[in-house]
Amino acid sequence: MSPARNRPLPVPSSRSSSAPSAAPAAPLSLQLFSPSGVLARPAALSLAARRLKACGFQVVEDEAARARHQRLAGPDDVRLAALHRVAAAAPSVAMATRGGYGLSRLLDRIDWPLLARSVERGTRWVGHSDFTALHIGLLAHTGAGSWAGPMATDDFGRAEDAGGVDDVTRDCFIEAMTGELEAVGFRTEASFDSLQLRGRLWGGNLSMLLSMLGTPHWPSARTIKGGVLFIEDVNEHPYRIERGLLQLHQAGVLGAQKAVLLGQFSAWKPSPLDRGYTLKTVVAHLRSLLSVPLITGLPFGHVPTKLTLPVGRTVQLLVQGRDALIGW
Amino acid sequence: MSPARNRPLPVPSSRSSSAPSAAPAAPLSLQLFSPSGVLARPAALSLAARRLKACGFQVVEDEAARARHQRLAGPDDVRLAALHRVAAAAPSVAMATRGGYGLSRLLDRIDWPLLARSVERGTRWVGHSDFTALHIGLLAHTGAGSWAGPMATDDFGRAEDAGGVDDVTRDCFIEAMTGELEAVGFRTEASFDSLQLRGRLWGGNLSMLLSMLGTPHWPSARTIKGGVLFIEDVNEHPYRIERGLLQLHQAGVLGAQKAVLLGQFSAWKPSPLDRGYTLKTVVAHLRSLLSVPLITGLPFGHVPTKLTLPVGRTVQLLVQGRDALIGW
Numbered sequence: 001m002s003p004a005r006n007r008p009l010p011v012p013s014s015r016s017s018s019a020p021s022a023a024p025a026a027p028l029s030l031q032l033f034s035p036s037g038v039l040a041r042p043a044a045l046s047l048a049a050r051r052l053k054a055c056g057f058q059v060v061e062d063e064a065a066r067a068r069h070q071r072l073a074g075p076d077d078v079r080l081a082a083l084h085r086v087a088a089a090a091p092s093v094a095m096a097t098r099g100g101y102g103l104s105r106l107l108d109r110i111d112w113p114l115l116a117r118s119v120e121r122g123t124r125w126v127g128h129s130d131f132t133a134l135h136i137g138l139l140a141h142t143g144a145g146s147w148a149g150p151m152a153t154d155d156f157g158r159a160e161d162a163g164g165v166d167d168v169t170r171d172c173f174i175e176a177m178t179g180e181l182e183a184v185g186f187r188t189e190a191s192f193d194s195l196q197l198r199g200r201l202w203g204g205n206l207s208m209l210l211s212m213l214g215t216p217h218w219p220s221a222r223t224i225k226g227g228v229l230f231i232e233d234v235n236e237h238p239y240r241i242e243r244g245l246l247q248l249h250q251a252g253v254l255g256a257q258k259a260v261l262l263g264q265f266s267a268w269k270p271s272p273l274d275r276g277y278t279l280k281t282v283v284a285h286l287r288s289l290l291s292v293p294l295i296t297g298l299p300f301g302h303v304p305t306k307l308t309l310p311v312g313r314t315v316q317l318l319v320q321g322r323d324a325l326i327g328w
Numbered sequence: 329m330s331p332a333r334n335r336p337l338p339v340p341s342s343r344s345s346s347a348p349s350a351a352p353a354a355p356l357s358l359q360l361f362s363p364s365g366v367l368a369r370p371a372a373l374s375l376a377a378r379r380l381k382a383c384g385f386q387v388v389e390d391e392a393a394r395a396r397h398q399r400l401a402g403p404d405d406v407r408l409a410a411l412h413r414v415a416a417a418a419p420s421v422a423m424a425t426r427g428g429y430g431l432s433r434l435l436d437r438i439d440w441p442l443l444a445r446s447v448e449r450g451t452r453w454v455g456h457s458d459f460t461a462l463h464i465g466l467l468a469h470t471g472a473g474s475w476a477g478p479m480a481t482d483d484f485g486r487a488e489d490a491g492g493v494d495d496v497t498r499d500c501f502i503e504a505m506t507g508e509l510e511a512v513g514f515r516t517e518a519s520f521d522s523l524q525l526r527g528r529l530w531g532g533n534l535s536m537l538l539s540m541l542g543t544p545h546w547p548s549a550r551t552i553k554g555g556v557l558f559i560e561d562v563n564e565h566p567y568r569i570e571r572g573l574l575q576l577h578q579a580g581v582l583g584a585q586k587a588v589l590l591g592q593f594s595a596w597k598p599s600p601l602d603r604g605y606t607l608k609t610v611v612a613h614l615r616s617l618l619s620v621p622l623i624t625g626l627p628f629g630h631v632p633t634k635l636t637l638p639v640g641r642t643v644q645l646l647v648q649g650r651d652a653l654i655g656w
Contacts, residue, residue, distance in 0.1 A: 038601060070605035071567060100601070101567040104574050105613075211571050214541040215578035239399060239429040243539050246432050250543035273366060273428070277398035285433075 028092035028177060032152050033062035033082045034073030036130040037100020042066055044157030045097055051156045051165055055174055057093065062086060065097055072102050080106050087114045090121040093177050097152040099129030099205075107137055107217050116142035124177055127151045129234070129302065132204030135311040136212055139202060140219040148204055148230075148300065149173050149308030158304070166304040176308035183327035184307045188319060189296040195319035199258040201326070202311055203230035206244045213251060225256045228317055228326075230309065232263030232301030238274075241265055242282040249289060259293045259317055264301030295324060356420035356505060360480050361390035361410045362401030364458040365428020370394055372485030373425055379484045379493055383502055385421065390414060393425055400430050408434050415442045418449040421505050425480040427457030427533075435465055435545050444470035452505055455479045457562070457630065460532030463639040464540055467530060468547040476532055476558075476628065477501050477636030486632070494632040504636035511655035512635045516647060517624040523647035527586040529654070530639055531558035534572045541579060553584045556645055556654075558637065560591030560629030566602075569593055570610040577617060587621045587645055592629030623652060 030052055032045065039045055045066065049059045064082045067074025074082075079102060086094045115138055119125070125134060125146040135146045150156060150169050158164055175181035202224060203209065209231070212218045229248075233241060248254045265279055287294050300306045310328055318325040358380055360373065367373055373394065377387045392410045395402025402410075407430060414422045443466055447453070453462060453474040463474045478484060478497050486492055503509035530552060531537065537559070540546045557576075561569060576582045593607055615622050628634045638656055646653040 038603070040601060068603070070603050070609065071599070071601045072605075101571065104571045107574075108578060210538070211575050213575075214546075215575060217578065218542075243429065243432045246435075247539050247541075247543060250436060250545065271399070273368060273399045275366070275396070275398050277400075281398065 027056055027058040029060065030057040030093040030095060031060045031062055031086050031089065031091040032065055032095055032097050033086050034065045034067065034097045035079050035083050035106065035134065036073060036096065036102035037098055038068045038071055038073045039066055039097060039153060041153065041157070044153040044159075047159075048097075048152035048156035052152070055170065060091065071100070073097070076105050076109075080109055084111055084114060087111070087118040087123070090118040090123045092122060092124065094118070094123050094125045095150075095152055096127035096131045098154055099127065099131055099151065101130055103130050103133035104211060107133060107212075107215070110137060112138060112141035116144040119144040119146070126173070126177075126308065128232075128300070128306070129205050130208060132208035133212065133217070135204055136202070136209065136219065137217045139223065139312045140217050143223070143312065145310055145312035147176060147308055148311050149176065150306060155304070155306070163304060166306075168299070168305050173308045176310070181308070183325055184309070185323065185325045186297055186299050186307070188322045188324050191321050192293065192295070192319040195259070195293060195317070197228075197258045198314060198316050199226050199228040200224070201228045201230065201309060201313055201315045201328075203261070204232070204311070206231045206233040206241065207236065210244050210247060213247070221252075221256070224253065227257050228259045228261065228315060229254070229257045230261040230263060230298055230300060232298075233265050234302035235267050236265065237268045237271065238265070238277065238279045238282045241279065242285060245282070245286050249286070254290055254292060257292050259295060260290075261298045262294065262296045263298040264303045266302050293319075295319060297324070355384055355386040357388065358385040358421040358423060359388045359390055359414050359417060359419040360393055360423055360425050361414050362393045362395065362425045363407050363411050363434065363462065364401060364424065364430035365426055366396045366399055366401045367394055367425060367481060369481065369485070372481040372487075375487075376425075376480035376484035380480070383498065388419065399428070401425070404433050404437075408437055412439055412442060415439070415446040415451070418446040418451045420450060420452065422446070422451050422453045423478075423480055424455035424459045426482055427455065427459055427479065429458055431458050431461035432539060435461060435540075435543070438465060440466060440469035444472040447472040447474070454501070454505075454636065456560075456628070456634070457533050458536060460536035461540065461545070463532055464530070464537065464547065465545045467551065467640045468545050471551070471640065473638055473640035475504060475636055476639050477504065478634060483632070483634070491632060494634075496627070496633050501636045504638070509636070511653055512637070513651065513653045514627050514635070515625055516650045516652050519649050520621065520623070520647040523587075523621060523645070525556075525586045526642060526644050527554050527556040528552070529556045529558065529637060529641055529643045529656075531589070532560070532639070534559045534561040534569065535564065538572050538575060541575070549580075549584070552581065555585050556587045556589065556643060557582070557585045558589040558591060558626055558628060560626075561593050562630035563595050564593065565596045565599065566593070566605065566607045566610045569607065570613060573610070573614050577614070582618055582620060585620050587623060588618075589626045590622065590624045591626040592631045594630045621647075623647060625652070
């Protein structure tokens with residue numbers, strides 16, 4: 001593990017707009033596919049493909065990546081076939097074009113062993129948001145690992161006048177895909193005395209995690225016990241974040257973890273009824289109930305700067321003061 | 329069972345603005361208390377109390393009904409004490425002032441047997457929305473019944489220029505509290521061939537139901553098997569309603585029901601990405617997956633006209649063409 005090398009945050013000096021720092025030596029194949037929502041801006045997918053090529057990937061766009069059916073990227077059969085087609089092709093990287101909604105409709109029909117075989121053949125499935133359903137379903141049904149990270153249109157398709165591709169997001173993703181990345185670091189909001197633990201990293205979007213609780217797609221108690229759970233969400237008021245975390249607490253999930261990492265909770269609108277109730281209130285309330293460390297500040301969520309994290313992999317978590325390091 | 333008498337909907341002629349049709353003969357005691365969110369308009373509670381008195385109830389406002397703590401109607405200890413105080417007093421009717429958020433924080437600490445004893449002594453607990461947590465928790469922990477129905481500020485505190493108290497809501501509530509109500513009728517959207525079944529009525533707000541899944545506050549499979557589940561929600565886009573219903577389907581809940589009644593799904597905002605995806609799409613998709621009848625049109629939810637329904641009670645459901653009748 002090489003903390004200094006693999007410490008994307010906070011390292012402002014690394015945020016140059018120069019060429020990617022770690023383009024793969026031999027081109028890795030990367031397939032773009034749409035398991036969830038219809039593309040809001042199809043041009044963003046073309047832009048993302050160009051940029052990913054410039055990063056050194058051999059990019060293939062799945063034939064149904066731009067399909068449209070109401071709010072979905074094609075009917076269920078089309079999206080399911082795309083997922084299975086990508087799994088059968090087993091590219092080095094299988095990246096979702098975007099999230100939105102759609103995987104929930106496919107969960108009962110996904111050929112999980114086929115996806116697990118692609119992982120054995122070297123495929124790294126990458127995405128976030130709605131894609132949490134794939135991460136968690138794959139873990140639940142097969143134990144196979146996948147990657148929480150950027151998506152094509154949201155991250156690599158971001159217009160220049162909206163800030164372009166975030167350098168940290170891009171570099172961390174490339175290093176994760178080439179296998180160079182062995183650790184990521186970030187600054188927590190609160191200070192901790194020396195904390196050192198090992199556990200299986202898992203998690204993702206809170207709304208999606210909750211939408212799988214109680215179903216056959218939720219991992220067994222044995223799989224998630226002693227884990228390191230990370231959580232983010234978007235467009236959700238803090239009281240809904242709190243309600244979701246309380247549910248995970250009441251369901252015995254939070255208490256079974258060695259640590260809970262809170263990522264970014266973005267784009268929620270305050271209400272005149274809040275009267276001082278904020279995300280900080282939520283964190284304080286949860287800490288009053290939990291003996292498990294609740295660590296905030298993880299650079300992950302619906303924000304430009306996001307780490308690429310190995311879902312299902314056993315990691316080591318080190319926290320010293322406000323410096324946190326996740327290594328694998 | 330007297331269908332004609334107890335058929336609040338659709339009977340436009342019963343919607344007069346005259347005096348309540350069924351004021352209790354001997355005054356029933358009714359306590360107003362706040363287990364959830366802070367009162368948005370305290371004046372609405374005073375108005376509701378006056379109107380409930382005019383309906384013939386002996387109204388008592390709990391001492392903490394107007395408490396304020398951030399977005400909550402007082403700190404957890406204050407709201408929990410109010411709940412237990414009302415249970416110990418065992419009035420004929422225990423009505424929540426409003427929903428919002430708050431019961432999720434109390435679930436692990438509620439003295440459920442105390443609440444069940446109040447039910448044995450004749451208390452009818454009434455509310456909806458966040459109050460679904462109480463209905464479901466009470467059913468899960470004790471098997472005791474309660475009532476899904478109007479709340480003080482939202483229904484009885486509605487300003488005259490906003491339409492005042494809905495007559496159907498008021499009359500149905502009064503009849504339910506006096507014990508006169510034995511059946512409620514409504515018009516379904518789709519026509520059914522003769523349908524006749526019996527099962528335990530349970531349900532409420534979808535977001536709240538989902539927030540209890542997987543926790544000890546969710547009823548046992550034995551309790552809810554063969555039931556009649558009713559569901560409503562507010563401010564939730566149809567794709568979120570669908571995701572929630574899919575979760576209940578994947579969790580085996582919907583398939584274990586004899587029927588699922590869909591109430592009102594109000595106040596959601598369409599998205600430019602919907603492209604024809606609506607609540608009708610959701611219902612059609614669910615019907616394609618379920619063999620259980622999915623019956624729409626139940627007058628219940630975050631809308632002025634709502635029935636008062638016995639949660640936890642075995643009911644008979646009759647549907648003939650578009651006429652549905654729930655009797656008990």
